[in-house]
Amino acid sequence: MKVLIADAFPKERLADLAALGLQVDHRPELKAQDLPAAVGDASILIVRSKQVTAQVFEQAEALSLVVRAGAGTNTIDVAAASRRGVYVANCPGQNAIAVAELAIGLALALDRRIPDNVQALREGRWDKKAFSVARGLYGRTFGVLGLGAIGRETAARAAGLGMRVHAWSRSLDAERAEALGVVAAPSPLELARRVDVLSVHLPLKKETRGLVSREVLEALRPGALVVNTARAEVVDQAALEELTRAGRLRAAADVHPGEPEGGRAEFRPPMAELPGFYGTHHIGASTDQAQDAIAQETVRILASFVGKGEVPNCVNVLDRTPARCRLVVRHLDKVGVLANVLTAVREAGINAQQVENTVFQEAAAACCVIELDERPPAEVLERIRARRDEIIFAEVFDVA
Numbered sequence: 001m002k003v004l005i006a007d008a009f010p011k012e013r014l015a016d017l018a019a020l021g022l023q024v025d026h027r028p029e030l031k032a033q034d035l036p037a038a039v040g041d042a043s044i045l046i047v048r049s050k051q052v053t054a055q056v057f058e059q060a061e062a063l064s065l066v067v068r069a070g071a072g073t074n075t076i077d078v079a080a081a082s083r084r085g086v087y088v089a090n091c092p093g094q095n096a097i098a099v100a101e102l103a104i105g106l107a108l109a110l111d112r113r114i115p116d117n118v119q120a121l122r123e124g125r126w127d128k129k130a131f132s133v134a135r136g137l138y139g140r141t142f143g144v145l146g147l148g149a150i151g152r153e154t155a156a157r158a159a160g161l162g163m164r165v166h167a168w169s170r171s172l173d174a175e176r177a178e179a180l181g182v183v184a185a186p187s188p189l190e191l192a193r194r195v196d197v198l199s200v201h202l203p204l205k206k207e208t209r210g211l212v213s214r215e216v217l218e219a220l221r222p223g224a225l226v227v228n229t230a231r232a233e234v235v236d237q238a239a240l241e242e243l244t245r246a247g248r249l250r251a252a253a254d255v256h257p258g259e260p261e262g263g264r265a266e267f268r269p270p271m272a273e274l275p276g277f278y279g280t281h282h283i284g285a286s287t288d289q290a291q292d293a294i295a296q297e298t299v300r301i302l303a304s305f306v307g308k309g310e311v312p313n314c315v316n317v318l319d320r321t322p323a324r325c326r327l328v329v330r331h332l333d334k335v336g337v338l339a340n341v342l343t344a345v346r347e348a349g350i351n352a353q354q355v356e357n358t359v360f361q362e363a364a365a366a367c368c369v370i371e372l373d374e375r376p377p378a379e380v381l382e383r384i385r386a387r388r389d390e391i392i393f394a395e396v397f398d399v400a
């Protein structure tokens with residue numbers, strides 16, 4: 001089976017992939033626009049931030065699995081993958097510590113203006129007077145937006161600095177907040193009203209695009225710090241720029257609108273030159289520790305896929321099918337029994353969405369649950385039950 005790796009990948013893990021019997025083609029220099037042609041007859045594609053467009057899924061007929069060697073899957077056209085029955089998996093949590101370390105580093109850098117300090121000395125300017133102005137973080141309030149893997153690691157580190165941590169996450173209740181050592185805010189807006197530092201850790205989805213809106217940013221206290229290591233599009237960039245330019249907020253971001261996909265390019269993010277803004281080069285996940293953890297997880301996903309046909313961390317299978325009812329058939333575990341049941345269903349023009357067969361001890365009997373588009377007419381059920389030499393029980397249940 002062929003694997004194309006279209007981004008950087010640690011050397012030792014390339015050997016692990018080869019040891020799985022995979023034919024590995026490592027081409028980190030590939031551009032996103034070349035991917036549709038480059039995938040060729042590969043069955044598996046591994047990418048970091050490289051865009052995987054619908055065209056890839058339309059052209060690459062052998063493609064079965066795309067692994068995002070990272071967390072966010074917004075760079076992959078997951079809907080197009082789903083239409084072609086291609087699995088998309090990611091490596092959740094594996095780079096969380098690295099990103100949390102950067103988020104905290106950026107908050108500290110903003111408070112003490114560390115990059116400007118360094119820059120001034122590089123230019124031969126001693127300015128203890130100007131650089132002695134800082135509020136300090138201890139005892140202040142740190143806001144976490146999105147308490148997933150990175151949000152949780154960031155919250156723990158902010159607490160370690162002696163900060164009071166408040167958080168908003170869509171399913172956060174007071175009990176879970178207490179267990180995580182944070183105070184739950186009922187909305188992003190209310191979180192913004194409470195905090196001195198706002199750190200963004202939400203994935204980019206249609207519901208989160210612009211979630212850190214002008215209203216949320218304006219609700220922050222004057223002089224508050226905003227740190228975005230998630231995705232640029234989650235934050236209203238025009239409002240952030242305006243409020244930073246006005247000196248109302250200070251901001252740091254690891255992610256930028258229209259950032260280049262490769263390692264080196266000419267790029268001037270619109271806010272890069274503002275004195276109250278620090279930008280880094282989308283390096284949140286770029287520590288040796290994180291990259292090795294990601295690569296090991298990628299190897300685990302591929303080992304499971306080639307060994308068992310199972311895809312860990314798959315992000316594009318439905319949790320629940322659109323089925324309206326469930327046909328439950330207990331039957332003798334013999335050749336052709338399920339084919340007979342499915343034939344009866346098919347001849348009624350009903351689509352089977354999902355089929356799961358579990359076998360009783362001693363493998364003499366089994367139970368098959370078939371999720372169906374619609375309720376089969378009574379005569380179909382009678383036809384199935386009529387095969388008394390193989391069917392023990394058959395009934396239809398509505399899916400609640």
Ligand SMILES: NC(=O)c1ccc[n+]([C@@H]2O[C@H](COP(=O)([O-])OP(=O)(O)OC[C@H]3O[C@@H](n4cnc5c(N)ncnc54)[C@H](O)[C@@H]3O)[C@@H](O)[C@H]2O)c1
Binds near residue numbers: 096147
């Ligand atoms: N700067 C970097 O290098 C870097 C590295 C890794 C991840 N990231 C970004 O950080 C994001 C978060 O990563 P993570 O590992 O914490 O992911 P995660 O899946 O563990 O956490 C995401 C959080 O967002 C919440 N969420 C998901 N969909 C939502 C929605 N529609 N509305 C509101 N909340 C929603 C989830 O409940 C969860 O709490 C990634 O999606 C990625 O965009 C950036």
Ligand SMILES: O=C(O)CC[C@@H](O)C(=O)O
Binds near residue numbers: 070073
């Ligand atoms: O691979 C990278 O460098 C970035 C990864 C990061 O954005 C992620 O979502 O995991």
